Amino acid sequence: MMKINEIFKYASCKNAADLDRQIANFAKECAPGITDKEVETDIQLRNKSGEGLMSSDVLAIHVQDKKVVKDTVIYLTLTSPFNYFSDYFKKKFVISKVVVIIVNPQHKLDSLTKLTDFVINKNK
């Protein structure tokens, strides 16, 4: 099992589209050659298969792609929260933190060491 690269970042996003753009930029650092369209498809594919909410204000966004060479999890704290509508809960949530998981489908990673703290600890 390999240890995963876990990074904390702050981001300022005007809306969900702006967040997607920033995530695409992060993904390009871990997956050389990946396009914006491919990142968008990866995110949508995961979203279609299940709800990504981790708590009432934390959303998980997955980029799972064969082009990923450096498996990375980014704990993103947003300077301005945005609204997110959940199809699963049929209601709107205000998201202030995002967990961006950029991994290769064949990854052999161990569990995340900082996830629980990030989701549960409101001050981080």
Added chain:
Amino acid sequence: MVIMRDSTRVNDLIYYLLNNSGFVKAEEIAAFLHVSKKTVYRLIKNINDGSKIPLISSQRGVGYKINYRHYMQFKQQNKIANNSLGNVSPVERRNRIMKQLLLISPQSIKESEAFGKYYVSSNVQSNDQHAMKSILKRYQINLVVKDGYIRVKGAELNIRNAIKELIDDREIVNLRQFIGNKDFDSKFDVRFVLKLIDKIEDQLQTSLPYPYNVNLFSHIYILISRLRKTGSKFNLKAESPKQDIDSNHSLYQISKNVVNDISNYLNLKLQKNEADSIFEYLISSRFDNDISKECISDEVSEITKELIDEVSKKMGRDFFSIQTSLEKHIQPLIKRLDNHIHVNNNLLEQIKIEYQDLFNIIKDVSKKVFISNNYGRPDDNEIGYITLYFAQALENQSAKLRVILMCATGIGTSELLRIKVKNTFPNFEVVGVTSNNDLSFQKGDADLIISTVRVSDKIPIPSVVVSAFFTRKDKEIVQRKVDELQGEHDENK
């Protein structure tokens, strides 16, 4: 031998003395038997002469007293049956008299008619009246004794409730047990009510389970007994449950049919609101199928949730899984509390012994929750039933279940789930955390997969999809699946 000749006077004299603990003067016995003092002396002499050991002892100037030990020996030697009314216990005697008076209320009967067959002295009679007064007061019923006549007076609903408490249906768990029960002595009425309950069940297309069937049976039997004794003169004065009728029209129609059938059976016109009281019994019952599933009110859900949360807190375990099943119990329970309908619980003593702590916690919590929601306090029988739901959950929790947690990557939401699942289902053993790309699992590797993403059909293990949030809704999804799996497991046993 005089006693073996079974003279009525001799028997009456013996029973009279048996029911008086002290010495009784010859004058009093003579007055009771409507004979002269001389006859009393002769009867006593004959009784004592007729047995090897004297049954009645006397004391000059004080009177006569039965020697109980000698009497019991004599009874045993001569195999005298213990079935006379003179031999009933004081409690049983008072209950029988109260039941008789309640059934004919507001009519009165002579005191001598009420007490005569029990062979009691005027002192015992006076004590009985005092005891009955205080018992009936609990039901807001008055015992009136005037000019040698005795009767009870009170609202019809109170009278029926008191009769219900006096008749002994506590041991009855199957309706057939009503046949031959001494408190339900009219075998025609018993058979008629049994047929009525069958008809109600046919119309409902389900069966009315214990204790609701026993309760409804007793209610209808008491109604018929009252109608037989007094006609339909009494006034029920019950408020019509209009709101409930509007939302349960089919149950109300069944109640009206029951009243029609009783009316035809007795050839007597019944008051319209008798259908209301039958209806109240029906809406206070839980049926074998879930016909009430769709209409659990928000209030019931909230009360159930409060109850579960409080008990969970005090027990240090999460009982959220019983929310749905307990709601279906609480819905008719609050109707019973509203309509002052009591149910028996023949398991109560056993529940109190086996689940003592749980029972006491639930009793404590229920008092708080129901009263704060403007309902009466459920009695021990009701607490016993609620306890069974929690006890069942405790037993289910003790069965280990092997689970795999799954998410898109096997490192994200499934990790969060691991903690939440463990907290909610302490009996789950997490045998793996994986991604939905992993198709290597085989049947038998785990009992259940809990996943935050769709699970491939290629994995031959039962699964549920939840959110990593793991809300009450998610927990219910898991619990339903667990119940389903355990049901299958039990069937395959």
